[in-house]
Amino acid sequence: MxxxxxxxxxxxxxxxxxxxxxxxxxxxxxxxGVTVYDYSHLGHAMSSIIFExxxxxxxxxxxxxxxxxxxxxxxxxxxxxxxxxxTSADAVSDxxxxxxxxxxxxxxxxxxxxxxxxxxxxxxxxxxxRQIEARGGAYDLNGSVYFRVLADADYGKLSHRSLDEMxxxxxxxxxxxxxxxxxxxxxxxxxxxxxxxxxxxxSGRPGWHIECSxxxxxxxxxxxxxxxxxxxxIFPHHENEMAQSETATGAEPFTRWWLHNGMLRLExxxxxxxxxxxxxxxxxxxxxxxxxxxxxxxSGQYRSPLLYDPESIExxxxxxxxxxxxxxxxxxxxxxxxxxxxxxxxxxDAMDDDLNTPQGIAAVFDLASAIYKGRDSGANVQAAQGxxxxxxxxxxxxxxTRRVAIGAISDAEVDGMVRQRTDFRTQKxxxxxxxxxxxxxxxxxxxxxxxxxxxxTRL
RNA sequence: GGCGACGUAGCCAAGUGGUCUAAGGCAGGGGUCUGCAAAACCCCGAUUCGGCGGUUCGAAUCCGCCCGUCGCCUCCA
Numbered sequence: 001m002x003x004x005x006x007x008x009x010x011x012x013x014x015x016x017x018x019x020x021x022x023x024x025x026x027x028x029x030x031x032x033g034v035t036v037y038d039y040s041h042l043g044h045a046m047s048s049i050i051f052e053x054x055x056x057x058x059x060x061x062x063x064x065x066x067x068x069x070x071x072x073x074x075x076x077x078x079x080x081x082x083x084x085x086x087t088s089a090d091a092v093s094d095x096x097x098x099x100x101x102x103x104x105x106x107x108x109x110x111x112x113x114x115x116x117x118x119x120x121x122x123x124x125x126x127x128x129x130r131q132i133e134a135r136g137g138a139y140d141l142n143g144s145v146y147f148r149v150l151a152d153a154d155y156g157k158l159s160h161r162s163l164d165e166m167x168x169x170x171x172x173x174x175x176x177x178x179x180x181x182x183x184x185x186x187x188x189x190x191x192x193x194x195x196x197x198x199x200x201x202x203s204g205r206p207g208w209h210i211e212c213s214x215x216x217x218x219x220x221x222x223x224x225x226x227x228x229x230x231x232x233x234i235f236p237h238h239e240n241e242m243a244q245s246e247t248a249t250g251a252e253p254f255t256r257w258w259l260h261n262g263m264l265r266l267e268x269x270x271x272x273x274x275x276x277x278x279x280x281x282x283x284x285x286x287x288x289x290x291x292x293x294x295x296x297x298x299s300g301q302y303r304s305p306l307l308y309d310p311e312s313i314e315x316x317x318x319x320x321x322x323x324x325x326x327x328x329x330x331x332x333x334x335x336x337x338x339x340x341x342x343x344x345x346x347x348x349d350a351m352d353d354d355l356n357t358p359q360g361i362a363a364v365f366d367l368a369s370a371i372y373k374g375r376d377s378g379a380n381v382q383a384a385q386g387x388x389x390x391x392x393x394x395x396x397x398x399x400x401t402r403r404v405a406i407g408a409i410s411d412a413e414v415d416g417m418v419r420q421r422t423d424f425r426t427q428k429x430x431x432x433x434x435x436x437x438x439x440x441x442x443x444x445x446x447x448x449x450x451x452x453x454x455x456x457t458r459l
Numbered sequence: 460g461g462c463g464a465c466g467u468a469g470c471c472a473a474g475u476g477g478u479c480u481a482a483g484g485c486a487g488g489g490g491u492c493u494g495c496a497a498a499a500c501c502c503c504g505a506u507u508c509g510g511c512g513g514u515u516c517g518a519a520u521c522c523g524c525c526c527g528u529c530g531c532c533u534c535c536a
Contacts, residue, residue: 031536035534045536046536050536051536159463159532168462230535231531231536232531232535233536235462235531236533262530263530269529273534273535274533304472305529306471311470311485312471314485315470316485318485318498321498350473359472361473362483363482363483365482372499434495446498446499448493449492
């Protein structure tokens, strides 16, 4: 196999693809997680799958990776929900942190190495705000602290907007006394009944963006390799996060590669909690297998928007059978082996080009096809089957699992019924044989009569 | 209003100057296997890339205009 080309990743900051090389011995990867005030939806799943696949692929290409994904567990919506439900903000966030893990585990998304939570990082947050203050990047206003955008000469560089452009056509919240309309809160003075912590500026809580800065700096350092999230976070969240972090540490760049995934849409609109057009993960997994959801997400390039359509996921369910079928059979012991290497090379080339998963998956299906053809001509395809498992594994796609419905009949029962049907067939009692087959079909078992006997699989 | 992305077969989706008379998946048609079957395997599929001009020896790929869809500018993966 020839020397692989370097992995290239598209960077929102530079607006172009460039050869990826981590600064140190391990890739520092931070992914913006969810605000835990409700059940997660498929958009969160999409983002989580994409950055998990990035993690896996980096490892596949020989990098060591440390992935950190945060939970934002203090926020207006959490507080509001706590009030509605007559409970505490902690209780609300605990509940949805747990449900996030349950959902992502159900989707077989490999967990990050660390999941920090804002409320456990308050001292670090206060430290950073003090550093920003010390560098003239912040000012105190009635117990709140604001970031001074004019103190940051290149503010706007991530979202590629000047302050003038940002102000055009938009009204920033006219907070009394702010030096500039785009100045944003690093620390919010406490209001009665809200969670609050002591600080040099009085009792209060962190602003929206500062938490991520603190968690990145604390757990990964002043400059990280990759920062990921949905493209709806580019502005203001990531823009502000970068401005704060670079002001606090003086280290530039704060993030070497900014990666943003496209939005999941429902009926042409972005799926979002505020629009109310969401499909919760816990609903989706009742209907779809984790593998099908993953293949569906990866069927598009991660920067493009993805349209939710249950039929599309269902189609992946059928496509998966092709892949599973290609590794399930025992290879003929023949000599002329099928060479998986060219397919693997195509896969790597595609993935190296900013994770072109659609193209990578095309190579996967072509390899499956070659395996089937090899089998039919009696070739030894064992090594090729291994390659297929290897490259699907790099996508986090397991080919060994099938949907087994709760209360499904046992393998032994199926085997018994299949034997009985074979007896009927031997006796040419086809009506009885078909009756058994129908029964099995209703239980989700598919019968296949081949030259070497009858096999069955669960759908 | 400002900034940006996209429009490729019935559907999803790669390809961004010649190897494209355009990957891969789903659906559809034909076939193999089978007692009949099968959601299993094999074969077939756009002379064409939203529209109109232009650049070029050559464009789905570059430029301009138009039409359409979407995202950010406010909480958001």
